[in-house]
Amino acid sequence: MKQLLLKSLALAVIAAAGHASAGVVVVTPADMNAGVNSWTLANYRGLSTGHTSTTVAAINTVNPRSGNGSVQMSLTDASGKADFAYAWGFDSTRTLGTLSALSYDWYRSSGGTSDTHLQPAMRLTYDADGDASTLGDRGYLIWEQVYNGGGMVLDTWNSSNILAGNYWQRQFSPGANVDNYIPLQEWMSAGRPATSDLLTANSAVLGIEFGIGSGWGGSFNGFVDNVTFGFNGESTTFNFEAVRAAEVPEPASALLVGLGLLGFAAARRRKSK
Structure with a gap:
């Protein structure tokens, strides 16, 4: 019976290790702005930068989501703006395809005076031809709830799986919007808008970001957490926390520990006999 249990635990360890295609990374204020492969506060416009908006863009405990914190993003007038960006540059394995x-x-709080359809938007930064030496073909593909059906639910957390959603395009050069709201597959097809950057499955994804502002009128208060992106079946979830909690072993590690303890107990019993 003990051998059967040991075998079952071993198989469970193998299965858990074989399916470890997703990971969770905790991001605290101390982890921000640490260079490559870290989240960075970008495009901030607030009192400290000469604008009239009291803009907040920080990890804090005001409205925790999955633990003790989340990213608060708020502004008090149209001059405010803030983005949280994660950029990795050119990587041949990270493309639209x-x-x-x-x-x-x-999350959007009630009581703000900005347009009712606004919420923290998600953006993919792309390089259309996947060539680092050409600079005139970069931009954003932007996801917003208003272009994806369903009403805005205030004062509650919304979980949006946006991989198959509708996006619009912001071209860095010549600084133009392509206001078509279509899925990623259509942006990569021959039926894409004629005025858009020519995206394909080989277009490089250079990073992701979420943010508020850029001409928003009135006041706004919202939050973001559990940002997930992945390529080739491997994904990472970024859980924003005000304070790093004690590390919890991954399932495979916990099973290995359990297997070791069970084997040790079995050995002790044999020795005592």
């Missing part, structure tokens, strides 16, 4: 996961949790 290999993008396999994209989701996030977001």
Whole structure:
């Protein structure tokens, strides 16, 4: 019986290790702005930068989502703006064609005076031809709830799996919007808008970001957490926390510990006999 249990635990360890295609990374204020492969506060416009908006863009405990914190994003007038960006630059394995996961949790508080359809938007930064030496073909593909059906639910966390959603395009050069709201597959097809950057499955994804502002009128208060992106079936979820909690072993590690303890107990019993 003990041998059967040991064998079952071993198989469970193998299965858990074989399916470890997703990971969770905790991001605290101390982890921000640490260079490559870290989240960075970008495009901030607030009192400290000469604008009239009291803009907040920080990880805090005001409205925790999955633990003790989340990212608060708020502004008090149209001059405010803030983005949280994660950029990795050119990576041949990270393209529009290999993008396999994209989701996030977001929240809009009631009481703000900005347009009722606004919420923290998600953006993919692309390079259309996948060539680092050409600079005139970069931009954003932007996801917003208003272009994806369903009403805005205030004062509650919304979980949006946006991989198959509708996006519009913002071209860095010549600084123009392509206001078509279509899925990623259509942006990569021959039926894409004629005025758009020519995206394909080989278009490089250079990073992701979420943010508020850029001409929003009135006041706004919202939150973001659990941002997930992945390529080729491997994904990472970023859980924003005010304070890092004690590390919890991954399932495979916990099973290995359990297996070791069970084997040790069995050995002790044999020795005592």
